[in-house]
Amino acid sequence: MINCWDRSPDRPGSRSALDRLFDLSGRGTTVAREVRGGITTFFAMAYLVILIPLIIGDARDVTGATLDPAQLTTMVALSAGLTTILMGLVGNAPLAMAAGLGVTPIVVFQAAPHMTWPQAMGLVVLEGVIIVLFALTGVRQLIMDAIPLALKQAVGVGIGAFIALIGLVDAGFVGHHESSSTPVTLGTFGKLAGWPVLVFCVGLILMLVLFVRRVPGAMLIGIVAATVFAVVVNSLVKVDPKAWGPVEPKLPGSVVATPDFGLLFDFDLVGGFERAGLVTASVVLFTLVLSGFFDAMGTILGVCEEARMLDEDGRLPGLSKILTVDGFGAIIGGGVNGSANTAVVESAAGVAEGARTGLASVVTGGMLTALIFLTPLAGVVPLGAAAPALVLVGALMMTHVRKIDWDDLEIAVPAFLTVVLMPFTYSITVGVAAGVLSYTIIKLARGRAREIHWLLYPLSLVFVLYFALHPVESALGIK
Numbered sequence: 001m002i003n004c005w006d007r008s009p010d011r012p013g014s015r016s017a018l019d020r021l022f023d024l025s026g027r028g029t030t031v032a033r034e035v036r037g038g039i040t041t042f043f044a045m046a047y048l049v050i051l052i053p054l055i056i057g058d059a060r061d062v063t064g065a066t067l068d069p070a071q072l073t074t075m076v077a078l079s080a081g082l083t084t085i086l087m088g089l090v091g092n093a094p095l096a097m098a099a100g101l102g103v104t105p106i107v108v109f110q111a112a113p114h115m116t117w118p119q120a121m122g123l124v125v126l127e128g129v130i131i132v133l134f135a136l137t138g139v140r141q142l143i144m145d146a147i148p149l150a151l152k153q154a155v156g157v158g159i160g161a162f163i164a165l166i167g168l169v170d171a172g173f174v175g176h177h178e179s180s181s182t183p184v185t186l187g188t189f190g191k192l193a194g195w196p197v198l199v200f201c202v203g204l205i206l207m208l209v210l211f212v213r214r215v216p217g218a219m220l221i222g223i224v225a226a227t228v229f230a231v232v233v234n235s236l237v238k239v240d241p242k243a244w245g246p247v248e249p250k251l252p253g254s255v256v257a258t259p260d261f262g263l264l265f266d267f268d269l270v271g272g273f274e275r276a277g278l279v280t281a282s283v284v285l286f287t288l289v290l291s292g293f294f295d296a297m298g299t300i301l302g303v304c305e306e307a308r309m310l311d312e313d314g315r316l317p318g319l320s321k322i323l324t325v326d327g328f329g330a331i332i333g334g335g336v337n338g339s340a341n342t343a344v345v346e347s348a349a350g351v352a353e354g355a356r357t358g359l360a361s362v363v364t365g366g367m368l369t370a371l372i373f374l375t376p377l378a379g380v381v382p383l384g385a386a387a388p389a390l391v392l393v394g395a396l397m398m399t400h401v402r403k404i405d406w407d408d409l410e411i412a413v414p415a416f417l418t419v420v421l422m423p424f425t426y427s428i429t430v431g432v433a434a435g436v437l438s439y440t441i442i443k444l445a446r447g448r449a450r451e452i453h454w455l456l457y458p459l460s461l462v463f464v465l466y467f468a469l470h471p472v473e474s475a476l477g478i479k
Helices: 017-022 031-045 047-057 069-091 104-114 117-136 139-146 149-171 195-212 218-236 271-276 278-306 319-335 347-352 358-370 383-403 409-425 428-445 456-467 469-475
Strands: 097-099 341-343
Touching: 017 358, 031 218, 031 347, 031 358, 031 383, 047 069, 047 097, 047 104, 069 097, 069 319, 069 341, 069 358, 097 319, 104 117, 104 271, 104 278, 117 139, 117 271, 117 278, 117 319, 139 278, 139 319, 139 456, 149 195, 149 278, 149 347, 149 383, 149 409, 149 428, 195 218, 195 383, 218 383, 271 278, 278 319, 278 341, 278 347, 278 383, 278 428, 278 469, 319 341, 347 383, 409 428, 428 456, 456 469
Parallel strands: none
Antiparallel strands: 097 341
C-alpha cells in the first residue's frame, strides 16, 4: 500500500490541492515532511507561550499595575497562532511567529517604566505599522537586498551559534555564577549537576543518534522522549521546580482550560507620548522598530537559507509578503497585549526536519492557537527537553560558514563580527549592525566607496545611533 503523505512530489498526478496552494512539489517536499516540521517547530518554541507571560507579568508599569498571567498566556498563544497561520498562508514560508525575546524586554524595561501597559502596547502597534509601511513601500526589501551576500550568509551562521547558546543556557549546560571569575562556565558552578541537565544530555545524545542514522522525525522523537523522561524523573525524584526553568515537567491536573480574553484590544496608540513625553516615547519607539526590524531580518534570512529558499544572489523570492506579515505580527501582538510577534529562530528546528513551505507554519500555528484551550499542556515540555533540538539546529546552520571567503579581510572581519556578536550579546540586531557598520568602514578605509550600496550609508548612520543610544538618552535626560 502506498502512503499518500509520503508520495514523491515528482509523481504524475500528485498535484493535490495542498500541493498547488503551497507548491510542495516545486520545493521538493511532501505533506508528511511539512507536518512533521511544523510539529517539531511547535515543540521547540512552545516554551515561549509560558516564558513571555512570565517576563511581562512579573513587571509593573509606571502606575505600579501588573498584567494577569492567565490573560497574558491566552493572548500570547492566540496572537502567535494567528500570525503563524498568516505567515503560512500569505508568506508561504516555514517561519513560526511569536512574541520576540528581543523586543519584549524593551516593552518591559524601557516602555512600561514610563507609561501604562495599554500605552506601552500602543507603541508596539505603532512599531508594527511602521514596519508594514517599510514592507509595502519596498524599503525593507531594498535594505535586505543591499546587504552583501557574504554578510547574509554570516547572519545564518551567527543565528546558528545564537540558537545553540540559547539551548545550552536553557538546559543549564552553560551557566554563570556570581562567584565565578568567567562570564560563562560549564553548568552553574563549573560542573554539570542536577537532573534537568541529565535530561538535556540524554535528549541530545538520543537526537544525535537518530539524526545521523537519518531516522525521520529525529528531533521530534528526541523532544518527546526527553519530555517523558523528565516527567518520570520529576515524579520519582525531588527536584527544585525552579531548576527546570519556567516549565516544570509534570502531568497537568486538567487538559482543557478556559481562555481569558480580558486583554484583547486594550491598547492606547498616543497615550504613551502624552504620559512619557515626545522624546522618551520616540526613543522607545525607535528602539522597538530597530530591534523588531533587524531581529526579524536576520531570522528570516538565516532560516530561509537553511531551507534553501534563497537564490544564487542571496535574494528570497516572495520576500515582500513575508516582511508584510512580519510587520502585521507586531500590530496583532501589541493589539492583544502579547508583545510584538516576529519570526522566531526556533523555526529552524522544523526546517531541519524537512519543512520548506507555509504548510508547516499552518500546522505550527494551528497547534499554537489550540493552546488557548489547552494551556496546561504548554506546561509539560521543559526547556531541557526542547534545548537539544536548538543545539543540533545550531550545528547544522553553522555549516554555512564554508560559503564565506575568509581570505578576503573586507568580508572576513565583518562576517566574524556578525557571527560572534549574536551569541555574545544575545542579540541578532547587534550582530547585523556590527557586520554592516564594519563592512562600510573597511570599504571606505580601502578607498572602495563605489562598491558600497548607497543604502548602507544611511543604514550605517542608524547603527551608529543605535550603539550610541545610551549617551544620547543621557544627553536628552531620559532615564
